[in-house]
Amino acid sequence: MERGVEEERILEELEDAARRNIPYGRVLSSMCTVPHPIALKACKRFIVSNLGDPKLFPGTASLERACIGMLGELLHLPSASGYITTGGTESNIQALRTARQLKKADPGRANIVLPESAHYSFDKAAQMLGVTLRRAPLDDELKVNVDAMRELIDRDTIALVAVAGTTEFGQVDPIEEISGLAQDEGLFLHVDAAFGGFVIPFLEDPSRYRFDFELPGVMSVAIDPHKMGMSTIPSGGLLYREEGHMRALEISAQYLTSQVQFSLAGTRSGASAAATYAVMRHLGREGYRRIVSECMANTKLLYDRLKAMGLEPVIKPVLNIVTFKVPDAQRVRKRLCDMNWYVSTTSRPEALRMVVMPHVTREVIEAYVADLKKVLDVV
Ligand SMILES: Cc1ncc(COP(=O)(O)O)c(C=O)c1O
Incomplete structure (x- = not known):
């Protein structure tokens, strides 16, 4: 720490740290998203x-x-x-x-x-x-x-x-x-x-x-x-x-x-x-309405896909949060994490929890559902 380090090297270190962060496209557990x-x-x-x-x-x-x-x-x-x-x-x-x-x-x-x-x-x-x-x-x-x-x-x-x-x-x-x-x-x-x-x-x-x-x-x-x-x-x-x-x-x-x-x-x-x-x-009410409407459509998509897999929802989604009962939710969450998917679990009742933020697009949902099927087949 006595001598400073040149900018270029620090920027490389920063880049390296940034690259180790999980990209939002793999995150279904967060209530934050990529800012506008x-x-x-x-x-x-x-x-x-x-x-x-x-x-x-x-x-x-x-x-x-x-x-x-x-x-x-x-x-x-x-x-x-x-x-x-x-x-x-x-x-x-x-x-x-x-x-x-x-x-x-x-x-x-x-x-x-x-x-x-x-x-x-x-x-x-x-x-x-x-x-x-x-x-x-x-x-x-x-x-x-x-x-x-x-x-x-x-x-x-x-x-x-x-x-x-x-x-x-x-x-x-x-x-x-x-x-x-x-x-x-x-x-x-x-x-x-x-x-x-x-x-x-x-x-x-x-x-x-x-x-x-x-x-x-x-x-x-x-x-x-x-x-x-x-x-x-x-x-x-x-x-x-x-x-x-x-x-x-x-x-x-x-x-x-x-x-x-x-x-x-x-x-x-x-x-x-x-x-x-x-x-x-910049967004105005109109812009937010568009974003929320897309999140709610994607929420329905995820909900329908999981129901079609025979899973039971905790409640019908009111907002853009989807919760489903799965056997041994903690284990499922860890397996998903090994596949680089980040979801969370709830306590009472125990369930898998997914937040359908604007970065959780249709494509993200389809890829996630395909991997969740694989995980549930082996758990
Ligand atoms: C309903 C509710 N209140 C408060 C908070 C805390 O917000 P923050 O983490 O921004 O302090 C959260 C965070 O998820 C929340 O969902």
Whole structure:
């Protein structure tokens, strides 16, 4: 490390490392995808800007505000407040932190009621915030049981969580009912739409799954541009119905030009906002509708192929996630991995899980299904 190495050699090392990464075309386990080319261009142009100190980067800050405006419009509240986070994890942590600040809750006693299917980022949030999670069971279709949620609420409950697009099965909770429950109980409701936020609004009939600010009980929403939004990593969105709620996170940051901060990270990349701005402006609703419609057609193709093999689905796909019961799913997953296919497994019930992202094309599906047949013949 004493002497530097010439650029050419380093670039070769970087190339070598990049080549060892798994190409997206072999990955059916990820909720991220190849970003849109315009997002990559914007990311490169803004990689040096720091939104932790927005008054030094007013241009980048204006792009972030525009992103929140576009995301708010998508979620039926153009006036929503919020900021571009690093992803669903940060958004979920911050939403629960907001609820705790608003209730001025005693951290030793406070609890949050959420579905059993909620992402593990809520466990991180609970550890950090010193609150207890009360997980409500799911029904046969793997949606949360709202009566069970109601029973778990007590005087120390500070928030409810619902999921629009669960990580494992892509299911959408009955959020309209949960919104009513939140209103009845006077509780803050956070909706985790990290995955579903860029899918549900672009389905053929989005009104089947109402999940966002059009429901009066919903106070905050997590929605990730770096998943189905086609932006670069890391790009998440955290949106609030009321600006005052976000202000509950305000921390004094005197050495910075802006003096206050709401975000969890201090220094944070402006490239995320620029990339998200660029891709959302460029695709428009029409562009996203096209992408989602193709993903849903490919989801159906994969579903039909696996059913034709005599396999049993866990649920009929709601979003672009396909789950099927197979004997010894872990072993099947490992065998597929030996053939350079990357899928994941679910726990309850155990199943093979495949996410049909935009890079999972028809051709990818046909090649994957052919190899899966070989694996199942020998397992
Ligand atoms: C529903 C849901 N919420 C939150 C997250 C966490 O997102 P991230 O990995 O971007 O922090 C995920 C990730 O897959 C998710 O599926």
